[in-house]
Amino acid sequence: MFTQFEIGNLKIIYKPTKKCKLSDMKQLNQEEKKELLNKVMTKIVQSQNYQDIIILLDSINANYDEESWEYVGDNMPAWIEEEQSSVKGSFSNNIFDTISLMDYQMKIFGFAGESALHKKLLVQLGLANIYSDQSGLGRKFELYEELVAVSYPLIKDNCETDIMHYIYTRALNRLADLTQYWCIEEAAEELWLRLANHALVSEGDEKTATLKIIQHNAPWFVERNGELFVSLDGN
Numbered sequence: 001m002f003t004q005f006e007i008g009n010l011k012i013i014y015k016p017t018k019k020c021k022l023s024d025m026k027q028l029n030q031e032e033k034k035e036l037l038n039k040v041m042t043k044i045v046q047s048q049n050y051q052d053i054i055i056l057l058d059s060i061n062a063n064y065d066e067e068s069w070e071y072v073g074d075n076m077p078a079w080i081e082e083e084q085s086s087v088k089g090s091f092s093n094n095i096f097d098t099i100s101l102m103d104y105q106m107k108i109f110g111f112a113g114e115s116a117l118h119k120k121l122l123v124q125l126g127l128a129n130i131y132s133d134q135s136g137l138g139r140k141f142e143l144y145e146e147l148v149a150v151s152y153p154l155i156k157d158n159c160e161t162d163i164m165h166y167i168y169t170r171a172l173n174r175l176a177d178l179t180q181y182w183c184i185e186e187a188a189e190e191l192w193l194r195l196a197n198h199a200l201v202s203e204g205d206e207k208t209a210t211l212k213i214i215q216h217n218a219p220w221f222v223e224r225n226g227e228l229f230v231s232l233d234g235n
Helices: 030-046 050-063 066-085 095-111 114-130 137-154 163-182 185-200 205-217 219-224 226-232
Strands: none
Touching: 030 050, 030 066, 030 095, 050 095, 066 095, 066 114, 095 114, 114 137, 114 163, 137 163, 163 185, 163 205, 185 205, 185 219, 185 226, 205 219, 205 226, 219 226
């Protein structure tokens, strides 16, 4: 689960996958947005085929404006909660359905453009966190790598209140930890070094908190690079 801040204020560059004129998009009122939400969510709960839903979303993406897609992404959890509470609720709460739902939500926020891509990244971070190392390791790596690459150049302030800093440091920590476990220490060393150097220029409690996380997750790295952790002496 994410805090209200984590789904709050963020600006990120977005390049749509499909070019179309604004006049070609259907701009919807509130009731029409609800109809789009119902259309998409009904398809999701009724279909057992992941690829069918992806094809549907791609096929109707350019028909609606970004604001409408952001509305759909924002209201997916509430729609599912209401559907599950109904007598005929058909959407299960198993991990596979949860993963698929987050995947769809991530894609839909991608359709919503610049104003919603912070929501896409946060869903992506949550999705990467719950993917199984055994059955979803490759995708897990890809999701974290993309998060690190996209968020870093968009950091404005090296503090927890900057959402890109938040996404970057959390994703990089996970990626480094995953790399040292499934690959070799040498492959992870560059990632830990990158995180440690970023921590040293971070503000407030973020510096100490990040260095302590590295100290806990990769003590071997601290032994090799003790000069980066002198600020922790006595803590």
